[in-house]
Amino acid sequence: MKVITIIGARPQFIKAAAVSRKLRKSMDEIIIHTGQHYDENMSKIFFEELQIPKPDYNLNIGSGNHGYMTGNMLIKIEEILLNEKPDMVLVYGDTNSTIAGALSASKLLIPVAHVEAGLRSFNMAMPEEQNRILTDHISKLLFAPTQTAVNNLYNEGIKKGVVNSGDVMYDAVLFFKNLASEKSRILDRLGLNYGEYILSTIHRAENTNSKERLKNIIEALSESEENIVLPLHPRTKKFLEEYNFKFTENIKIIEPVGYLDMIMLEGSCSKIVTDSGGVQKEAFFMAKPCITLRDETEWVETVDNGWNIITGCDKEKIIKAIKYFKPERERENHFGDGNAADKIVEVLKGGF
Numbered sequence: 456m457k458v459i460t461i462i463g464a465r466p467q468f469i470k471a472a473a474v475s476r477k478l479r480k481s482m483d484e485i486i487i488h489t490g491q492h493y494d495e496n497m498s499k500i501f502f503e504e505l506q507i508p509k510p511d512y513n514l515n516i517g518s519g520n521h522g523y524m525t526g527n528m529l530i531k532i533e534e535i536l537l538n539e540k541p542d543m544v545l546v547y548g549d550t551n552s553t554i555a556g557a558l559s560a561s562k563l564l565i566p567v568a569h570v571e572a573g574l575r576s577f578n579m580a581m582p583e584e585q586n587r588i589l590t591d592h593i594s595k596l597l598f599a600p601t602q603t604a605v606n607n608l609y610n611e612g613i614k615k616g617v618v619n620s621g622d623v624m625y626d627a628v629l630f631f632k633n634l635a636s637e638k639s640r641i642l643d644r645l646g647l648n649y650g651e652y653i654l655s656t657i658h659r660a661e662n663t664n665s666k667e668r669l670k671n672i673i674e675a676l677s678e679s680e681e682n683i684v685l686p687l688h689p690r691t692k693k694f695l696e697e698y699n700f701k702f703t704e705n706i707k708i709i710e711p712v713g714y715l716d717m718i719m720l721e722g723s724c725s726k727i728v729t730d731s732g733g734v735q736k737e738a739f740f741m742a743k744p745c746i747t748l749r750d751e752t753e754w755v756e757t758v759d760n761g762w763n764i765i766t767g768c769d770k771e772k773i774i775k776a777i778k779y780f781k782p783e784r785e786r787e788n789h790f791g792d793g794n795a796a797d798k799i800v801e802v803l804k805g806g807f
């Protein structure tokens with residue numbers, strides 16, 4: 456069986472690392488990197504650290520408006536699919552690379568398998584929500600990470616091909632955490648002690664593209680007076696420069712880090728403040744209280760379980776949560792048993 460995997464953005468490299476390791480034992484895999492993320496610390500570092508095979512194709516799409524990116528990806532992916540004639544196409548998550556990969560394949564009647572299907576924020580203003588709904592509706596196999604995701608698909612009338620596989624990001628954390636403890640020197644490098652800092656990431660378009668929202672978030676982090684480590688996504692860097700925002704000394708800005716350093720930072724912090732989807736879940740996996748800088752989340756289990764609090768960009772709410780938010784309950788496991796990739800490969804082997 457010949458599978459073409461299409462990835463392009465940071466979280467997709469991590470998800471694909473978990474699946475490709477298993478997939479390649481029984482199938483031929485060709486990897487297309489769209490080039491959506493291209494800085495070394497947004498792309499190459501993940502391929503090296505996580506031993507993802509070098510992409511067979513790099514489309515070098517780079518950055519741009521949604522239409523530019525998605526359109527150019529469609530043109531180039533279609534050409535490769537016509538030449539390679541795969542049995543199926545595998546896509547991950549909800550980025551522009553996801554919808555471009557799924558749509559190119561679907562129009563050529565090549566079956567699409569979607570890993571992380573069924574996630575919904577019910578906020579169609581998010582580009583990710585548009586990407587994931589469209590992708591789910593043209594996929595033949597839908598690997599849902601949670602029961603909530605399965606229910607979301609059922610509610611949209613998608614029942615055939617839906618599999619509750621568990622979450623491949625949970626697989627990844629379990630698989631790489633020992634390697635992270637062994638290899639990562641990030642705490643020493645930044646002079647950090649266990650439990651004595653808060654980790655933050657910000658990159659969501661709804662936060663960065665709004666001067667008001669970003670200002671509230673930065674002010675909240677500053678006024679909390681906590682020791683905060685902020686690996687800065689290039690999108691956020693660009694907007695901070697444009698708005699000319701300055702940081703107070705309690706915030707340590709660093710370049711984006713590789714996955715092993717990131718797991719180390721997550722596992723050793725006291726709390727996490729983020730608008731990332733993946734980082735919210737990793738906070739949960741590592742039993743760290745999470746403060747989510749969004750108005751809603753797809754990962755509702757983490758909130759229902761009391762380990763994640765939604766503050767939006769309300770400055771006072773963020774400050775209060777940083778100071779006082781404390782989960783009261785034990786975590787329940789909603790994300791599978793760490794073998795999501797095995798389950799996915801087993802189903803893929805069965806074909807469509």
Ligand code: UD1
Nearest residue numbers: 464465491492493494497518519550551582583689690693
């Ligand atoms: C994308 C995804 C988002 C995901 C995120 C993961 C879409 C619509 N969004 O958002 O769902 O959560 O990736 O990180 O697909 N840039 C660089 N170097 C890079 C990559 C980006 O400088 O290697 C800068 C460019 O200025 C670019 C901006 O970041 O315009 C945004 O990049 P883009 O890939 O469009 O969206 P992300 O915000 O990264």
Ligand code: UDP
Nearest residue numbers: 465466686711712713714717731732733734
């Ligand atoms: N991540 C990383 N280095 C960083 C920031 C994030 O390795 O500097 C990892 C993080 O651990 C998680 C994934 O990237 O596995 C999340 O990606 P991101 O926040 O970019 O996107 P999202 O999950 O919101 O789509």
